[in-house]
Amino acid sequence: MTATKGLEGIVAATSSISSIIDGVLTYRGINIDELAEHASFEEVAYLLWYGKLPNRSELAKLQEQLDEYANVAAAVIEGIRLYPKGTNSMAALRTAVSSLALYDESSNDMSQEANQLKAIKLQAQLPTIVAAFARIREGKEPVAPKKGVSIAHNFLYMLTGEEPADVAVKALDQALVLHADHELNASTFAARVTVATLSDIYSGVTSAIGALKGPLHGGANEAVMVMLEEIGSTDKVESFITNALANKVKIMGFGHRVYKNGDPRAKHLQKMSRELGKLTGNMELYDMSVKIEDLVTGQKGLKPNVDFYSASVYTALQIPRDLFTPIFAISRVSGWSAHILEQYQDNRLIRPRADYVGPVSARYIPIDER
Numbered sequence: 050m051t052a053t054k055g056l057e058g059i060v061a062a063t064s065s066i067s068s069i070i071d072g073v074l075t076y077r078g079i080n081i082d083e084l085a086e087h088a089s090f091e092e093v094a095y096l097l098w099y100g101k102l103p104n105r106s107e108l109a110k111l112q113e114q115l116d117e118y119a120n121v122a123a124a125v126i127e128g129i130r131l132y133p134k135g136t137n138s139m140a141a142l143r144t145a146v147s148s149l150a151l152y153d154e155s156s157n158d159m160s161q162e163a164n165q166l167k168a169i170k171l172q173a174q175l176p177t178i179v180a181a182f183a184r185i186r187e188g189k190e191p192v193a194p195k196k197g198v199s200i201a202h203n204f205l206y207m208l209t210g211e212e213p214a215d216v217a218v219k220a221l222d223q224a225l226v227l228h229a230d231h232e233l234n235a236s237t238f239a240a241r242v243t244v245a246t247l248s249d250i251y252s253g254v255t256s257a258i259g260a261l262k263g264p265l266h267g268g269a270n271e272a273v274m275v276m277l278e279e280i281g282s283t284d285k286v287e288s289f290i291t292n293a294l295a296n297k298v299k300i301m302g303f304g305h306r307v308y309k310n311g312d313p314r315a316k317h318l319q320k321m322s323r324e325l326g327k328l329t330g331n332m333e334l335y336d337m338s339v340k341i342e343d344l345v346t347g348q349k350g351l352k353p354n355v356d357f358y359s360a361s362v363y364t365a366l367q368i369p370r371d372l373f374t375p376i377f378a379i380s381r382v383s384g385w386s387a388h389i390l391e392q393y394q395d396n397r398l399i400r401p402r403a404d405y406v407g408p409v410s411a412r413y414i415p416i417d418e419r
């Protein structure tokens with residue numbers, strides 16, 4: 050056996066959900082560019098779960114189900130109130146999602162129908178949890194979800210208590226589409242490993258959230274915003290980046306293991322960042338980001354990934370920095386649950402081997418002789 054660090058280049062599963070071939074990302078065979086420009090997030094979630102785009106009646110039924118299950122058990126909200134001050138937002142989400150299983154009578158029902166419904170429940174409830182956590186920590190009461198509006202609209206409404214602008218809803222909806230799935234990424238693999246033991250879907254999604262929390266995965270967009278805040282202004286970009294590159298400091302938001310010619314999602318977020326900057330009358334973050342991209346790409350040949358411009362997009366939407374990764378989870382739970390359902394349908398326990406490199410022929414030494 051030969052170990053492959055990080056499982057790079059290893060094909061660990063077959064899947065019909067999403068693909069990355071020659072730098073092109075597709076969901077169920079549809080190019081991400083088409084979906085980003087034309088599809089709503091709800092259409093994309095349906096596509097991931099059921100393998101086809103919904104017709105009007107199917108989409109309307111899904112909207113009704115999302116409305117029906119968007120409210121979260123009162124005990125889960127009360128639990129959030131008890132979290133310590135300063136709790137990490139992803140730790141809060143991980144804990145709250147795990148607790149959802151306690152209040153779902155079908156949590157251990159492993160039938161396909163029950164699991165598909167649980168996927169919808171999770172998609173409906175994650176935005177409610179994230180918004181409730183954000184308000185409770187500010188000493189505000191959670192805002193109940195509305196019926197008949199999109200997930201993007203509802204999240205912004207629950208976060209602020211005010212009706213969001215159409216352009217804000219459109220921007221967040223497109224961001225959700227772009228983050229919905231990404232083949233066998235770290236968090237998706239974590240979810241599939243968990244449910245391959247025939248554990249429940251809540252356990253799988255909780256595992257995925259734990260993986261997404263890391264700064265080398267979902268947390269990268271927060272790290273991008275930290276960098277932008279540290280730089281402070283466009284005129285300081287060149288000296289900061291030049292110094293960072295000279296000292297071999299990793300520039301967050303650049304490069305991707307599976308994309309050699311750039312992340313196809315980044316261009317859509319760059320366009321969004323520019324449009325929101327113009328709308329708000331503040332182009333500073335966008336201008337800084339473009340200058341950073343020019344320097345890093347020019348000097349290192351690295352191109353921005355999906356995390357890089359999402360930082361300025363979410364900031365323009367006045368979303369707190371530490372909610373960037375939970376928003377990623379709101380989107381990606383559609384993909385996680387699609388992969389979980391696929392894993393259940395043709396399951397085999399995921400149990401790789403390790404290439405042992407420790408000592409051999411060691412002997413036990415009695416304690417008095419050590």
